[in-house]
Amino acid sequence: MKLSMRTYKRFPFWIIPLAIGLVVMALPFMGANRGTLRLVISIALLALLVVGLNIAFGYAGELALGQSAIYAAGAYFAGYFAIKGLDLPLTLVIAVIAAAAVGLLTGGPGLRLGSWSLGMVTFFLVLLLPDIVTLFGDYTGGTAGLSGIPLPSLFGQKLNNTTFYVFVIAITILFFALLRNYVVSRHGTALKVMRESPVLARSLGYSIPRLKLTAYVISALPAGAAGSLFAYQDGYVSDVSFGFSMAVAILAASIIGGSASIYGAAFGAAILVIGPLRASALQDWSLPFFGLLLIVGGLFFAGGVAGLLTRLIHSRFLKDDLMPDVLAALESPPPLPAIDGKTLKGVGIVKRFGGNVALAGVDLEARPGRVTALIGPNGSGKTTLLNVISGFLKPEEGTVMLGDRDITGLKAHQASRSGISRTFQTPQIPQGLTVAEVVESARFRTEPTSVISGMLTLPGTRRAMRRDREAAIQLLSVMGIVEYADRQADELPLGTRRVLEVARALASEPALLLLDEPASGLDEQEVEALAVVIRRLRDAGATIVIVEHNFELVMRISDRIDVLHLGGMIAGGTPAEVRNDPAVIESYLGKAARERAEAAEEKK
Template sequence: MKAWTALRAVPSWAYPALLGVLLLALPFLGAGYGLTRQVELTLIMALIVSGLNLSLGYAGQLAIGQVAMYAAGAYTAAILSKAGTTDLLVHLVAAGLAALVVGILTGIPGLRLGSWSLAMTSFFLVLLVPDVVTILEEHTGGAHGLSGIPAATLFGYQLAPEDFYFCVVAVAILWFAAFRNIVASRHGIAFQVLKQSPVLASSVGMSIFRTKLAGYAIGAIPAGLAGALFANLDLFVSLDAFTFHVATGALAASILGGSVSVYGALIGAGVVEYGTSQSTSFQEYSLVFFGLFLLIGGVLMSGGLAGAARKLVARLDRAAGVTRGDAAEAPTRLGRIAGGTLEVTGVTKAFGGNQALAGAALRAEPGRVTALIGPNGSGKTTLLNLVCGYYRRDAGTITLDGKEIGTAATHRIARLGVARTFQTPLIPPGITVRDVVASGRYAADPASFGGAILRSRRFRRVQRRDRDRAAEALALVGLTHLADTEAVTLPLGMRRLLEVARALVAEPKVLLLDEVASGLDEAEVETLAALIRRIRDAGCTVILVEHNFGLVLSLADEIVVLARGSVLASGTPAEIEADPRVRDEYLGVNDEDDAVPAGKEEGV
């Protein structure tokens, strides 16, 4: 286990860097043309698969259009070369841009329509490639292909086959470094949050459409780069390289290698390309093999080969007592929060024939806890969803600091300072406790994709703030020691506290807590109550939806009681506790039933 501990002490990026150096050194180690060509084809396939991993594995967008972007990149490079522009760098830039344009133009309608529309759009996009090539036959060569492509050059120097091999490896290294930087940044976490739940993504200020489009469009770029490299590899481009069969192979490689993985794309592409080149039986029955890869990677081995490797590493870490990262204690201070006044007036909402809310109203002010209680089905969560923008009210107004927010998009309401927790905690799998909390700051401190890839000074500054604020929030809820633990493995009580930390990290004006004490034991409820008091005392506006009446009475400054979608009563805890209508409707206690009948005391 000492050897394993020593291996784990090496930075994780060192291993892929070592692989890159080894690939660059292959020609100097006596590798022949057959091996170097196999590496080139594998890396080209890996570029396509990596784009699929980004859009499907991380961002959760089911689409197989990478082959169309691959074709766009290949024909763009080939046409430029035939026109006299043979510089490989120009080809790569032009092919990447062409693939990006195809991704944006096809992604917009597919994502706007929602549901399975993007999957269907990308499916038909692959089928349209032959028609588009035939229509542009004068430039593309049509069904006969485009031959006679001049050899690539780089800054005026004509590239020999060995030189071109180095270029392929270098492009792959640079892209996978960029891919890794995206995935390991706040944008990668945002993609995983979106994949888990669009509702959760919008609640932390993410634009669902823009985030989905970013994942899909950026995933198109490596396919375009692969196309440019492919066109310059054999100096011939034909439709045979862009069939639905190739799209199926890329999908199989993604699932087998591990779609939620950066380097799983290399593993899956290596298996598919090696099988294709080494076995005629594999080529003849490739669809059967692809189906087996999908079954093995997607069902029998959840997470693919990369997922299996992560589980093995985790097991060895536990056996060797290896801990990841650090969990340094952060100060448990809670700075001043500038709360806002939230006012709901005469709000109604119906779902078909069911009147969920009928003239509901409340006013929540900074530095106060406003509790919203009522029996199941009284409209409490519906009211919170209207405040957050998940539903649109039928009538009435919702304002924050006097500004109407009832018609704003959910992510814009979140950016205005409304944060919330959920009845069932929404925690994305595969990310740490620290990253779950940091995701709450995604919209609070924007940083570009370019900055994430290049690790710019601004990006590093934002990343430090994310980690610092996350550490402070974790200290507040007592989860600092679990910062590097996978969040979904936490018990329910800790996941609820984790949601509070995620909501707090953006310093919201209004904090909506939806049954946050549900499932907590007595000690956890006490911890939660103390935390809510600190949040209130810091100046935040807190709205608490809760069935634990004792907790409500101990925390609330104002209580609003809903019954059948309308406000039954409102007032201080003492007033609400003494109200006979509340006791009857909410607590199920009828004061008349509790009264002692006349004459009983005398035994009559």
């Protein structure tokens, strides 16, 4: 018995984890004893820490080791204000705000440098905890710890063991729900794109520092909340609870459960709490054990429990059929919308690398409704020019105008936002996304929605996601690959990937489309299909600049060809003009070939 794709996509599967959560919440009414409830609370608190880490580490790709320090911040703040007489909801909010503040303070600098700097900064934070606690001894109780935290009260009502338990589970469910919504929203897709290919992310207009910092601060929030609950649970806060071994345990739980998942955090936390954290015989051996877990997990256990389950579900319980909107698009293909291309005008562009001049004052003009090809032998500067236009390189001299806007020297994500879209020599198709999601990822900046809207799945986000899907289906249909819409994109053959890249490039409604060697590696049929697509885009009004080595293709589809040689334009004109241009023949074939061609010309 397999589920159809339609059921899989449309059925509210989130009901299942929610139901499990509610059952767990109801445990005290089903006769669970106090010991069990304490155990479940420990699992819930660890799960909150791990689910936060998963956002930063699994989704955004930044290893943060400071969850335990942020946990501590939440606990101390909540504890302090609880002693001062504040209610549980207030102390919880304060703890979450404190967590966000710590996240901002460490994330700003920590995310500046390579992949390990955040890890080291946050690890340092964990080691710093005893000093900070001592330093603010008046508030934290110093090494003696913060004691005398009263029993939690909710709007003046004292909570007993049972009601506090219910409250803890409710908060855990709340955070899991918010974060689950966040990762299935467009923001989650954006994080995956950024993690897999920062270059692609920039070309789609994402601001990488901002995305990373947002994800990292979000990852701190559940840790803060967990801290506040911990303070009430124990009634006492001391820095020994939040040390190095806690930090390592959180990471180990994340890896066991599956870092790139939400529910995996609950699995990982449960396994760790029921297993090594509880067994007193293992107490002494906990550090070596966690160490081994990290080594083995890092080496062999890429997807964790959640990864295993997902794969199982996909292979065993899912039918490989088409969604209704895909079927509809196959039956009556939607028309290609008109594309509002703008004129690209580059003047006197100069780019040097060390002692080499890659571009020596290049002029280029590309108009709407035209295909402008850029050809030239290897090393002539074509890709450099494309990178200058799309903001991946900064020119030393010259200007680049798009329409009447000066875009010279804009960064890649700014250039993208001003209407430049591009494909890559090696197709950049991130892992873990469906074909439709790949196209949708280009609309993240075109129609932005807020993180909060994503977490709460507000109407704004729902509308945007519906339009994302519609746009994706439309473009995939125009490109003739709509039947793959719900397949994993990284399984596609190369030719289809290239066409998919073009679809993605169109999704942001670009004013200029840059195609970087789209035909390389394609067989003849695939090249033919590509040529049809490019012609249709041109007829729809797009401004297209194509860098390509396949001469036949360039000759057939281009309205104008510009020839680059040694960083300068040596010829330009219609395909027929360029093909017989002696300078072009020389640059490709050499001087003797030029002489032969000229001799042949004279004979005629």
